[in-house]
Amino acid sequence: MYFCSTANQDWSGSEYKIKIMAKLKSVYFCSNCGFESPKWMGKCSACGEWSTFVEELVRKNAVSAQEDTRSFSDIKSKPLPLKEIKADEEQRIDMSDEELNRVLGGGLVPASVVLLGGEPGIGKSTLVLQTILKLRGIRTLYVSGEESARQLKLRADRLSIENDDCLLLCETNLDDIFKHAKEVAPQFLIIDSIQTIYTESLESSPGSISQVRECASLLLKYAKQSGIPVLLVGHITKDGSIAGPKILEHIVDAVLQFEGDQHYMYRILRGIKNRYGSTAELGIYEMNQTGLREVSNPSELLLTRNHDELSGVAISAAIEGIRPFLIETQSLVSTAAYGTPQRSTTGFESRRLNMLLAVLEKRAGFKLAQKDVFLNIAGGLRVNDPGMDLAVISAVLSSSLDISIDNDTCLCGEVGLSGEIRPVNRIEQRVQEADKLGFSRILIPHNNLKGFNKKLSIEIREVKKVTDAFRMLFS
Ligand code: TYD
Ligand code: MG
Numbered sequence: 038m039y040f041c042s043t044a045n046q047d048w049s050g051s052e053y054k055i056k057i058m059a060k061l062k063s064v065y066f067c068s069n070c071g072f073e074s075p076k077w078m079g080k081c082s083a084c085g086e087w088s089t090f091v092e093e094l095v096r097k098n099a100v101s102a103q104e105d106t107r108s109f110s111d112i113k114s115k116p117l118p119l120k121e122i123k124a125d126e127e128q129r130i131d132m133s134d135e136e137l138n139r140v141l142g143g144g145l146v147p148a149s150v151v152l153l154g155g156e157p158g159i160g161k162s163t164l165v166l167q168t169i170l171k172l173r174g175i176r177t178l179y180v181s182g183e184e185s186a187r188q189l190k191l192r193a194d195r196l197s198i199e200n201d202d203c204l205l206l207c208e209t210n211l212d213d214i215f216k217h218a219k220e221v222a223p224q225f226l227i228i229d230s231i232q233t234i235y236t237e238s239l240e241s242s243p244g245s246i247s248q249v250r251e252c253a254s255l256l257l258k259y260a261k262q263s264g265i266p267v268l269l270v271g272h273i274t275k276d277g278s279i280a281g282p283k284i285l286e287h288i289v290d291a292v293l294q295f296e297g298d299q300h301y302m303y304r305i306l307r308g309i310k311n312r313y314g315s316t317a318e319l320g321i322y323e324m325n326q327t328g329l330r331e332v333s334n335p336s337e338l339l340l341t342r343n344h345d346e347l348s349g350v351a352i353s354a355a356i357e358g359i360r361p362f363l364i365e366t367q368s369l370v371s372t373a374a375y376g377t378p379q380r381s382t383t384g385f386e387s388r389r390l391n392m393l394l395a396v397l398e399k400r401a402g403f404k405l406a407q408k409d410v411f412l413n414i415a416g417g418l419r420v421n422d423p424g425m426d427l428a429v430i431s432a433v434l435s436s437s438l439d440i441s442i443d444n445d446t447c448l449c450g451e452v453g454l455s456g457e458i459r460p461v462n463r464i465e466q467r468v469q470e471a472d473k474l475g476f477s478r479i480l481i482p483h484n485n486l487k488g489f490n491k492k493l494s495i496e497i498r499e500v501k502k503v504t505d506a507f508r509m510l511f512s
Pocket of ligand 2: 161162163183229
């Protein structure tokens with residue numbers, strides 16, 4: 038069986054030039070990392086996952102290096118020394134959205150391909166549609182393979198923004214999408230989602246690894262040749278990776294992840310890879326009736342300052358990405374009703390909580406083995422900052438002793454296994470944020486005090502061990 042490859046498409050001509058005739062063959066792909074193998078394997082030798090291999094039909098590699106009969110004059114590329122390459126500062130497209138601009142590293146770079154990943158229903162389509170509707174004077178083509186034109190219209194009505202420069206297309210055939218793109222000549226192309234589109238040059242179904250990979254590389258080629266930026270929306274599997282091959286992450290220029298708990302209104306846009314900027318940047322949004330609202334000062338939303346002497350609440354000066362914010366940590370410690378005590382966490386790694394409880398038991402002498410411990414980070418946020426440790430351990434102890442922590446105190450510090458408080462990064466930003474929000478006291482690791490000489494109105498207290506902190510908080 039033979040078919041025609043579109044690998045050598047010519048974007049400028051009206052007809053596709055078909056150069057390669059190739060044979061179909063069956064290969065196996067690891068659905069976790071995209072590793073290719075000629076035969077089925079139980080365990081992927083690349084990523085070590087079990088039972089991830091799926092069979093797919095792909096075309097055989099057409100021309101190998103030895104068989105390549107093209108002469109040197111056919112080759113357009115040329116090796117150049119670095120100094121001869123012009124690299125003026127890229128003209129970036131302003132996305133009219135401060136959070137998105139920041140995560141992209143200062144705006145969208147022309148000819149770049151950006152992948153926006155996230156769980157279904159988290160708000161990817163809303164974010165994209167809202168962004169392009171706000172982009173004035175830039176002709177955008179939004180291709181949806183998931184929703185009908187009517188559904189998109191309803192969504193746009195909900196967002197209540199009008200923009201005549203924004204064109205919608207409901208199509209899943211990539212070859213047709215390119216024809217439309219050629220006619221419309223957009224300045225920004227969006228594909229929602231990469232898992233729903235397919236190219237006829239492959240036999241496998243949309244969403245399969247070879248389709249996703251082929252479509253993404255054709256779109257990359259389109260972006261690089263035409264200079265038009267392309268945004269791909271991609272779904273995420275249950276374990277949090279972008280569905281389909283990891284290879285997609287290698288193809289694109291930037292990978293952004295949209296995350297948050299569906300039951301809470303906060304959404305975080307995180308840069309995972311960015312060829313044109315830092316991945317430490319973070320965007321925060323709030324989902325409401327009329328779409329996503331940019332949150333420029335997250336601390337004010339994540340804090341409730343009037344927790345009237347409630348025990349089990351500690352405020353932490355945390356950092357996510359490079360942004361400092363103050364966040365509430367709540368804990369409840371109660372006597373275990375049944376045999377095995379429960380440890381339950383939301384927004385914090387449960388293994389880390391277990392470690393902190395062990396430190397509390399061994400280094401501070403508090404027996405929690407027969408207690409249920411519940412821990413909750415406010416706002417449904419998931420925080421990975423080790424600087425949260427001190428707040429977590431203090432919240433647990435506050436609940437256990439039933440003594441509240443002063444409203445005006447906030448904490449930061451990593452807790453080590455021997456009960457020492459280890460230094461944290463970006464201490465100045467943390468302290469400044471606490472100062473800005475009117476806290477009167479902050480507990481910071483002793484070793485962070487070196488080189489910290491800012492004059493602030495907040496009182497800075499240094500702690501060396503967890504027991505020092507407990508003495509300051511509870512005596
Ligand atoms: P959607 O963008 O469809 O998610 P995805 O593309 O990631 O699958 O978001 C759907 C959710 O967003 C849906 O549960 C409703 C909610 N939503 C709002 O709360 N307000 C709005 O204005 C819009 C458009 C959606
Ligand atoms: Mg969607």
